[in-house]
Amino acid sequence: MTTQLQTPYFVIDEPILQRYYHMLTDSLAQNWPNYLIGYSFKTNSLPWLVSFVKRNGAYAEVVSEDEYLLARHLGYTDCEIIYNGPYKSQKSFCNVLLAEGCVNLDSRQEIKWLTELVNSFPDKTFKVGVRANFDLEKMCPGETTMGETSGRFGFCYETGRFAEAVENLRSLPNVQIAGLHLHSSSKTRSVDIFRAIARMACRLQEEFDFTLDYVDLGGGYCGGMEGRPEYPDYFPVIAKELRKCFSPEQTRLIVEPGISLISKCTTFVTSVFDTRDIKGSRYLMTDGSRFNIDPTMIKASHLFHLEYNADYTKNRPLMERQIVSGFTCMEVDRLFTHTDQPELVPGDRIIYENVGGYTMSLNPLFIQYFPAVYVRNGAQMTLVRRKWTPEDYVQGSMMDDNLPL
16 A cells, blocks of 8 residues: 555655666676666656666766756766767767767767867877667668658768768777767567667678777667566677677677666556546546656556545445546546546545656646655655745746846
């Protein structure tokens, strides 16, 4: 039974999180002992969570200057940062390179920045990674997020932009192409996707005669879903492919987990606060919103369980159709339809499962501010982020007379 705290709130189950982290490290150690975990800040950068993965040895994988600055604020040094994505700032880009952190180049603009940096530090050797854009859909038909349209990140292999980038980098003095970044999004998160990505790493190594310090496969793994792959399913297959061209003794494997690590351990607890009957449908108003757990509006269903209000003791009639909705004033804020189930009443709780990935980082400040977050360890519940207040909302704002609030 969930502790009767004021809803809505998120709960992170620390033992489950630790179990998944150990599953990840054990699977990597058994298959590719020379590895590095870069925790995906964009997936969920809750400070408690960042502190947890940092204590367990993970680097910070960031994709913007703001995320870079957050990583620094939370104790990461520049050499403990993996810098990806198309939205780096030049200053933070240079900081990480100068500190010998991991920077995976994503654009020609970044090659220009690197050229300027090399000219300013002619006596220093810079090691960089290059993000490869390649036709994963052709290798795994029907499985990728972008389908037959191209992905928009990195240097495209098929059009020759990747080869052009390699040529430009090799023409720069004191620059070494030390890594490949091959993150790609998929709908299926299947083992075949990662087999194909590993094969592409080998193809690039053979074609361009790379000597690499690392291969970065990115994220996109599945985890915590019944009947779906887990870490022990992925890494034997990945290692088998990579060993055709690389060895753990010479090349480090970088992985950047997010959803696969934290979704299973996170729930979102909501309460029914009102019911109403309109044109033959029973509507349940809850204090959680679709925007809290499905901010991109793409989910067709939700994993959840119920905790019934103990004060409502009479037999509950079966209801043909109960539409569960959120607290907002938008008609699209409907979460699911509860069909042919016992009547739900105010005080009942709906607990959504597997909601740790992207939900907190994409939560809007719409009508209700950020909900509280607790960490559960056995019977103990620890508040790690209090519910936001109006004072939190107005921080940094100015009044009409241009004075800080």
